[in-house]
Amino acid sequence: MTNTLPRPELAVSAAGLTKRFGSTRALDGVDLEVRAGTVHGLLGPNGAGKSTVVRILSTLLRPDGGSARVAGHDVCGDPAAVRYRIGLAGQRTAVDDMLSGRENLEMFARFYRFGHAAARRRANELLEQFDLGDAADRRPKEYSGGMRRRLDLAVSFIMAPPVLFLDEPTTGMDPGHRMDVWHAVRALVADGTTVVLTTHFLDEADNLADSISVIDQGRVITSGTPDELKSALRGDRVDVLVTDSSDLSTVNRLLARVTGSTPGIGNDTRKISVPARDKVATLARIARALEDEKVAVRDIALRRPTLDEVFVHLTGKDNA
Amino acid sequence: MTTIAIPHNRRGRLRAALSDSATMTRRNLTYWWRSPEELIGSLAFPLISVLLFGYVFGSAMTVPGGGDYLDYLLPGLFGMTMVFGLVITISAVVTDRERGVTDQFMAMPISSAAILAGRSLSDMTRASADLVVLLGCGFLVGWRWRGSVLDAIAAIGLLLLLRFALVWVGIYIGLVLRSPDSSAVLYPLVLPFAMVANTFVAPALMPGWLGVVAEANPMSSTVAATRELFGSPVSTGQTWMADHPLLLAICWPVLLLAIFVPLSVHRYRKSRH
Secondary structure, three states, X not given: OOOOOOXXXXXXXXXXXXXXXXXXXEEXXXXXXXXXXXXXXXXXXXXXXXXXXXXXXXXXXXXXXXXXXXXXXXXXXXXXHHHOOEEEEOOOOOOOOOOOHHHHHHHHHHHOOOOHHHHHHHHHHHHXXXXXXXXXXXXXXXXXXXXXXXXXXXXHOOOOOOEEEEEOOOOOOOHHHHHHHHHHHHHHHHOOOEEEEEOOOHHHHHHHOOEEEEEEOOEEEEEEOHXXXXXXXXXXXXXXXXXXXXXXXXXXXXXXXXXXXXXXEOOOOOEEEEEOOOOHHHHHHHHHHHHHOOOOEEEEEEEOOOHXXXXXXXXXXXXX | OOOOOOOOOXXXXXXXXXXXXXXXXXXXXXXXXXXXXXXXXXXXXXXXXXXXXXXXXXXXOOOOOOOOHHHHHHHHHHHHHHHHHHHHHHHHHHHHHHOOHXXXXXXXXXXXXXXXXXXXXXXXXXXXXXXXXHHHHHHHOOOOOOOOHHHHHHHXXXXXXXXXXXXXXXXXXXXXXXXXXXXXXXXXHHHHHHHOOOOOOOHHHOOXXXXXXXXXXXXXXXXXXXXXHHOOOOOOOOOHHHHOHHHHHHHHHHHHHHHHHHXXXXXXXXXXX
């Protein structure tokens, strides 16, 4: 077991976490540091080990090796103290089918030491916040997947814990409700909560996370702020949107000549993109060449790589 | 950001554990209250047995040593209902594990003791309710206890003691069972345990070795003891075990508890952290 030095400004710190399930090596030495009051995103393909990390940090699973501290307490040495300081919305929905949405919230609030009246009040607030007011007195088995997920999240939001773990919080939700969840997470963080979330929506990580760890095959293969990850790829690109798809081959040849690299053509769009090694200078050269050849294009833009491209570059896998 | 007050002395922890146990018990009971099909399910077999054996086959059954078959049968059905309760406990534990509920509870500041206490309290409440229904049914078909009221209370106490031991056996089995749908095969597995006993017929009437197995069944001791206390016909046995039902009706459950309480608690803590 390695020792992690307790650093008070870190809400979560893990060093060398390992975990085996039978012959599968689920975690192969995961290090993690999350500053208090920030959102940390765990990204990675399915089966990379994201949920295992969350289960260890939320005291549901004992690591085979390594150590971790959450909210100032060792998850192995003093799990009970950790449980008083965390919230968890796991990947499986945990709400009771036999209890209505409201009763679920009231029951969990009771476990968080709310009195009867306070539990009722908190339940009402959360039903409102997560847009479940109309379904409050129905049982979750009549809910849609997205509604169940929202009820789960509402449970984990009953008290605003120092550290909150969200395992794929918005899976199965429509865009409007995803925004609501993001909003709720930001409000919680503004109030001092530290959030660790796993997601396979890269835009979610991009929007919400202050820092990101990309996990693949049980290891953290890179970490940093979303901007750092994008810069590290050094993959600024110029996108050209043609007006008429018959221009595609002309523009393609032109871009190849100007930049010296092979352009990528989107399958069913009219967009071509090339790496912009000299950023604005590349953009200017391309614009000039297009004008010289009198090719009319609808749009031309310099852009940072998306997290998707970072992800594919790092793991060699699509994140779908 | 809110932190919950951590109970820092023994009294605070005790109060928290009691409050959690109560919430957990209420939740478990609500479950059954809202699924009447399950409530009826576990009582259907004993109730039908009262009618079938009491009226249809009853005249063909003889009690060794003489006596009324209905008087002989009912304590057997009480015991059988306690044994069937094992299935109720196992499926409740497995269901909670299958869905994320157990995980959710385990990541919360609820003591393991409160979760286990909630399970036993709700299952014992259910068992008491089942017994009340069966006793009432017995009264309807003309069964009466012939001993004193105190003896009758002692008999009900022994039945609940067996059920309490089986709650802990059930919690353990529920925690170790792997396959989520394995609880479907439980009734057929528990059935022989409820039948190879003195439930319907005296073990003395079975082939020699099977009779010994039946008399060694903890349920047989409880049933024989309740027959004695209710003043029902008692079948004479062939082993020492059959001759000391009262002693064994206490010893068997205590032994089961001594084995399965520590096992369940250990298993629970291990699965937690």
